[in-house]
Amino acid sequence: MKNIQKIKGTQDILPDISAKWQYIEKTVRTIMRRYGYNEIRTPMFEVTDLFARGIGQLTDIVSKEMYTFLDRSKKSITLRPEGTAPVMRAYLENNLGEARPVQKLYYISPMFRQENPQAGRLRQFHQFGVECIGPQAPEADVETIMVGLDIYRELGLKNFTVKINSVGDAESRIAYKAQLQEFLKPSFAQLCPTCQQRYETNPMRILDCKNEACNALIMDAPRILDALTSDARAHFDKVLALLDQNEVTYEIDHRLVRGLDYYTYTAYEFIGGSLGAQNALGGGGRYDLLAEEIGAKKQTCAVGFAAGIERLIMAMESENLFPELQAGVDVFIATFGGATQDAGFKLAHDLRKQNISTLTELMGRSLKAQMREANRSGARFALILGEDELRTRRASLKNLANSDQKEVDLNQIAEEIKSQLQSNQAR
RNA sequence: GUGGGCGUAGCUCAGGUGGUAGAGCGCCAGAUUGUGGCUCUGGUGGCCGCGGGUUCAAGUCCCGUCGCUCACCCCA
Numbered sequence: 149m150k151n152i153q154k155i156k157g158t159q160d161i162l163p164d165i166s167a168k169w170q171y172i173e174k175t176v177r178t179i180m181r182r183y184g185y186n187e188i189r190t191p192m193f194e195v196t197d198l199f200a201r202g203i204g205q206l207t208d209i210v211s212k213e214m215y216t217f218l219d220r221s222k223k224s225i226t227l228r229p230e231g232t233a234p235v236m237r238a239y240l241e242n243n244l245g246e247a248r249p250v251q252k253l254y255y256i257s258p259m260f261r262q263e264n265p266q267a268g269r270l271r272q273f274h275q276f277g278v279e280c281i282g283p284q285a286p287e288a289d290v291e292t293i294m295v296g297l298d299i300y301r302e303l304g305l306k307n308f309t310v311k312i313n314s315v316g317d318a319e320s321r322i323a324y325k326a327q328l329q330e331f332l333k334p335s336f337a338q339l340c341p342t343c344q345q346r347y348e349t350n351p352m353r354i355l356d357c358k359n360e361a362c363n364a365l366i367m368d369a370p371r372i373l374d375a376l377t378s379d380a381r382a383h384f385d386k387v388l389a390l391l392d393q394n395e396v397t398y399e400i401d402h403r404l405v406r407g408l409d410y411y412t413y414t415a416y417e418f419i420g421g422s423l424g425a426q427n428a429l430g431g432g433g434r435y436d437l438l439a440e441e442i443g444a445k446k447q448t449c450a451v452g453f454a455a456g457i458e459r460l461i462m463a464m465e466s467e468n469l470f471p472e473l474q475a476g477v478d479v480f481i482a483t484f485g486g487a488t489q490d491a492g493f494k495l496a497h498d499l500r501k502q503n504i505s506t507l508t509e510l511m512g513r514s515l516k517a518q519m520r521e522a523n524r525s526g527a528r529f530a531l532i533l534g535e536d537e538l539r540t541r542r543a544s545l546k547n548l549a550n551s552d553q554k555e556v557d558l559n560q561i562a563e564e565i566k567s568q569l570q571s572n573q574a575r
Numbered sequence: 576g577u578g579g580g581c582g583u584a585g586c587u588c589a590g591g592u593g594g595u596a597g598a599g600c601g602c603c604a605g606a607u608u609g610u611g612g613c614u615c616u617g618g619u620g621g622c623c624g625c626g627g628g629u630u631c632a633a634g635u636c637c638c639g640u641c642g643c644u645c646a647c648c649c650c651a
Contacts, residue, residue: 153642208649212576230651259651264576266645275651342648358648406650428651456651484609515609523611534609548611 157263157271159458167473168461172303173256176276179299183291185254185278190234192258196224202233202442204409206349213261215271227260231454232410235279236438245448250282256457268426268459277432277454284449286386289414289434290394292451296418296430297396303460304469307421308429310396313404314384315352315415316376318437324375325351335365355403371402383413406431410438414451422466423459430455476526477505478565479545482518484534492533495558502562523548529565 154160161169180187196216203210215227228234235253238244244251256276263269278295280288293310300308316324328351332339336347340359347354355366376384391398398416406415415433423429432453439448464470479499483492489509496506507525509518515532522530532544537558545564546553556564 156642213649261650263649264647265643266647269650273651277651356649408650425646426650430651454651459651480611482610514604516607516611517603519611521611527611530611532610536609544610546610551611553610 155271157265157269159270159272165461167475168464168470169457171470171473172457172460172464173276175302176254176256176299179295179302180254180278182298183252183278183295185252185280185295188235188238188253188255189257190228190231190238190255192260193225193227194234194237196226198233198237198442199226199229202236202410202438203230207408209261209408213263215260215262228257229259229261230408231255231257231259231275231277232279232408232435232452233438233442235452236281236448236450237442239279239281240439240442240444240448245282248282250280252278252280254278266426267424268456268462270458274457275430275454276457277430277452279450279452281448281450283451284436286383286390286414288449289383289387289451290390290396292432292453293391293396293416294394296432296453296455299455300418300429300460303464305460305463305467307467308463309419309421310398310416311401311404311419312387312391312398312414312416313401314373314376314380314387314413315405315411315433316372316380317412320372320376320380321352323377324370324372327370327375328352328354331369332365338365350409352405355405366403372405373400373402380413387414406433410435410441412436416453418453418455420459420463422463424462426459428456429459429463476528477507478527478569479504479529479531480507480518480522480525480527481509481531481533482515482522483509484515485512488533488535488538491538492531495531495533495561499562499565502566504562504565528569531561 177187196214199214200210205211209229214229217225219225235255239251239253254277256274258272258274260272262271265271276299278292280292293312297310315321329347332347332351332354336344338361339347339354340357340362343354343357343359343362346357352372354362355369357363357366373381373384388398388400401417404415404417405411406417411433413434413436415431417431418429420427420429430453432451434449434451436447436449438450440446481492481496483489489512492508496508499506507522507527509521511517513521519530527548530546530548532546537543541558542555543558543561544553545556545561547568
């Protein structure tokens with residue numbers, strides 16, 4: 149009989165690691181609040197069509213990476229591979245735009261893509277992200293970038309860069325695609341097979357191909373920034389000006405096009421410097437056309453980003469940024485079985501009612517073993533409760549950090565622990 | 576989907592040219608009749624991923640298979 153194990157590309161987040169997750173999540177929520185973003189939680193699965201139409205049929209995500217299945221009523225369901233389309237769906241479905249012209253939303257949630265796992269790539273992974281829906285103003289683009297930066301800064305991350313580009317509006321892109329095809333036409337035969345396909349379907353994707361031959365060809369390709377309409381160009385210039393004015397350092401990356409079809413105007417990425425092959429910490433941009441792709445009657449402007457939590461953890465570990473996160477209980481009650489065990493159990497109940505975190509012995513071990521357990525658990529105090537103590541109504545309270553031990557009246561234990569915790573912040 | 580590396584104790588890993596297994600850490604216990612961390616002593620713990628083949632004999636060689644991992648594509 150084979151042991152059951154986790155599905156490829158998934159992870160068990162065990163207690164020592166989950167403390168890191170909580171640390172990051174707490175920071176994310178703090179910064180989101182600082183910028184006035186509110187949390188939205190959408191379902192983990194959606195009708196397949198949402199992603200097929202929203203993200204684009206010929207993106208890698210839709211064409212080969214989605215977890216799609218038929219439910220019992222033969223409806224096609226997909227585990228969400230990314231967060232933006234569901235948020236936009238929820239925005240439209242709930243008429244959030246009618247309630248307020250600007251909706252600033254954030255999420256922290258799992259995503260699912262059926263790819264081969266490797267460092268920094270999982271089948272279930274987690275992202276936090278923001279969507280600023282409504283404004284067309286460049287300020288909104290810049291604000292989302294600053295949210296991401298502030299989160300990384302707050303966590304102490306140093307080794308990363310911001311890359312930015314504009315993929316223009318529909319008109320700019322039609323013009324640019326034609327320029328690019330024109331440019332590549334003579335050397336079509338030298339392109340890699342996938343890029344030969346892209347040449348027709350989505351020539352801009354050739355720009356971020358990593359194949360040597362394609363790379364060489366693209367070096368001198370025309371730049372999309374030179375093909376932008378005056379509106380698109382003005383928007384991009386304003387974004388850059390705002391970044392400059394607000395102390396954001398960035399690099400313009402002419403080959404940054406991003407993998408999802410819905411981007412317009414601004415596209416940007418947070419690139420980690422210590423991550424290995426999968427080095428994108430997060431990415432985002434403006435997507436003014438997504439709403440209509442999934443059925444909105446009128447154009448809905450929006451900009452946002454998504455960032456990987458697993459990759460952030462990797463980056464933070466390589467920069468050694470996690471503080472001591474061990475949170476031991478306040479007190480471990482050691483007993484000797486029988487009446488002392490019952491008394492200890494009841495005492496724990498009383499202490500917990502007073503918000504003192506308490507551990508009791510559950511294995512019936514020796515005092516020595518219980519003391520070892522108390523130490524291992526990180527408890528601040530050990531309380532020793534034996535027959536004598538029960539009789540005299542006084543128990544021994546030992547401070548495990550400095551080994552100070554004193555007799556305390558059973559009715560005074562909570563007060564004693566509280567005052568000691570307060571006075572010396574015990575360890 | 577493709578390619579490389581790796582599967583030996585709870586964890587990290589040793590195990591020239593084949594002779595049925597070891598270390599460190601952890602865990603348990605003792606030194607200390609009711610007191611942790613340090614030290615010392617002892618102990619627990621392994622169908623050597625699985626299946627087949629070669630051989631008197633396989634952790635070791637061969638084949639297959641599964642799993643993990645890194646990488647390609649692409650992305651978080």
